[in-house]
Amino acid sequence: xxxxxxxxxxxKSIRDTMKITNAMYMISSSKLKRARKALADTEPYFYxxxxxxxxxxxxxxxxxxxxxxERLEKPKEERKKGYIVVSGxxxxxxxxxxxxFKLAEAKAAEGGHVELFILGEVGRQYFSKKNxxxxxxxxxxxQKPTMHRARMIAERMIENYxxxxxxxxxxxxxxxxxxxxxxxxVQQLLPLHKAKFGDLKDLVEIHQEEIAxxxxxxxxxxxxxxxxxxxIIYGCLVESYASEQNSRMTAMDSATNSAKEMLRDLSIQYNxxxxxxITQEITEIxxxxxxxxxxx
Numbered sequence: 077x078x079x080x081x082x083x084x085x086x087x088k089s090i091r092d093t094m095k096i097t098n099a100m101y102m103i104s105s106s107k108l109k110r111a112r113k114a115l116a117d118t119e120p121y122f123y124x125x126x127x128x129x130x131x132x133x134x135x136x137x138x139x140x141x142x143x144x145x146e147r148l149e150k151p152k153e154e155r156k157k158g159y160i161v162v163s164g165x166x167x168x169x170x171x172x173x174x175x176x177f178k179l180a181e182a183k184a185a186e187g188g189h190v191e192l193f194i195l196g197e198v199g200r201q202y203f204s205k206k207n208x209x210x211x212x213x214x215x216x217x218x219q220k221p222t223m224h225r226a227r228m229i230a231e232r233m234i235e236n237y238x239x240x241x242x243x244x245x246x247x248x249x250x251x252x253x254x255x256x257x258x259x260x261x262v263q264q265l266l267p268l269h270k271a272k273f274g275d276l277k278d279l280v281e282i283h284q285e286e287i288a289x290x291x292x293x294x295x296x297x298x299x300x301x302x303x304x305x306x307x308i309i310y311g312c313l314v315e316s317y318a319s320e321q322n323s324r325m326t327a328m329d330s331a332t333n334s335a336k337e338m339l340r341d342l343s344i345q346y347n348x349x350x351x352x353x354i355t356q357e358i359t360e361i362x363x364x365x366x367x368x369x370x371x372x
Contacts, residue, residue, distance in 0.1 A: 080353065083346040087339060094335040100168070101328040108321040111221070115314040118223070122307030128300055130273035132293050137270070139293060143301045146267045147243050156189045158236060159262075160229065160247040160309070162316040163199030165218055172250060172323035173198050175260045180248050183262065184208060191242070193233075195313075221317050226310035227302075234302055237266045249312040250319035256326075258319045263312065265305055 133139065147155075161180045163173050176199065184190045193214040194200045203210050214232070216225055236242045245266040251259050 080346060080349045083342055083349060087342050087346070090335050090338055090342070094332055094339075097328040097331045097335065101325050101332065104321040104324040104328065108318050108325065111314050111318040111321065114221075115311060115318075118307070118310065122304065122311070125300055125304040125307060126273065129268075129297065129304060132296060132300075133270055133273050136293050139297075141294060141297050142238060143266065143268050143297060144270060150243060153187055154189070155243045156191070156241065157183075157244045157246070158191050158193060158233065158242040159183055160193045160195065160233070160245070160265075161199055161203075162218060162247065162249040162312060163194065163196035163202070164320045165197045167198060168327060169320050169323040170327040172258075172320050173202070176248060176250060177202055179260045179262065181206075183246075183248065193229075195229075218313065218317060218320070221310060221313035223306065223310055226313060227306045230302060230306040230309050233265060234305065242266075247309065247312050249316040251315050252319045252322060255322065258322065263308070265308060268301065 159180060161176060163176050167173065173196075180192065180203075184192070190209065192203060192208060192210045194203055194210050195214075195216050196218045200210070200215070216229065233242070233245045237245055244264065246262050246264045248260065248262050251261050253259055
């Protein structure tokens with residue numbers, strides 16, 4: 077059994093660690109609130125863009141546009157798929173990063189030519205060790221998501237799609253369902269699917285309000301779609317960031333509770349060692365007093 081000094085040193089170490097986990101919990105809580113507020117402030121604008129695209133498609137359901145080109149002529153094994161993988165810049169967030177990696181590897185195993193665009197330092201290190209094909213020039217942080225960063229990512233993906241370097245673009249991220257539940261999801265960005273913007277069946281026979289497209293519906297889509305995709309990416313970045321902070325809060329809360337249990341156990345152990353030492357001292361004093369009495 078450890079002596080009292082060793083137990084005290086261990087208890088001090090645990091208390092110091094508990095201060096760190098408590099601080100990390102509070103920091104993640106603050107970051108989570110800010111991220112959710114930022115998303116709530118910007119969501120209405122991008123919902124309006126989505127409604128605008130749907131309105132164009134309702135009036136011209138048969139419109140052919142490059143952002144809706146599914147390139148069905150290409151066989152599955154020859155299709156070039158790009159996945160934006162949103163991981164964290166650091167660990168200590170429970171299973172957050174592990175779930176992202178698991179889903180990304182599953183998608184990569186489905187076949188075809190797959191290229192990964194990794195967001196987050198943890199993800200870059202993980203997939204580099206796996207010798208998987210990743211874009212090494214795609215180096216964005218996931219801390220404090222901004223619209224500017226989302227636009228840069230969207231522009232890069234749109235350029236790769238239009239140039240034929242990619243036939244499909246999707247993003248793998250973590251969605252916060254509620255404060256205690258998160259889901260890792262895949263959302264396709266390109267090509268767009270008309271069905272996503274509402275039911276367009278039999279719209280030809282339904283009277284629509286008259287709308288003039290200036291300069292043209294195609295040009296409007298050229299302007300609206302990039303902003304819409306930027307909004308989708310921004311939303312995914314914020315959702316992932318909020319999920320990471322929530323996972324870290326849960327992990328730190330669990331670590332703090334474990335530390336408290338360890339302190340309780342060590343406190344009991346320390347009291348037992350201390351009582352044993354006191355009993356030993358009393359026994360020695362009593363034995364010494366008895367020996368002195370016998371000498372007299």
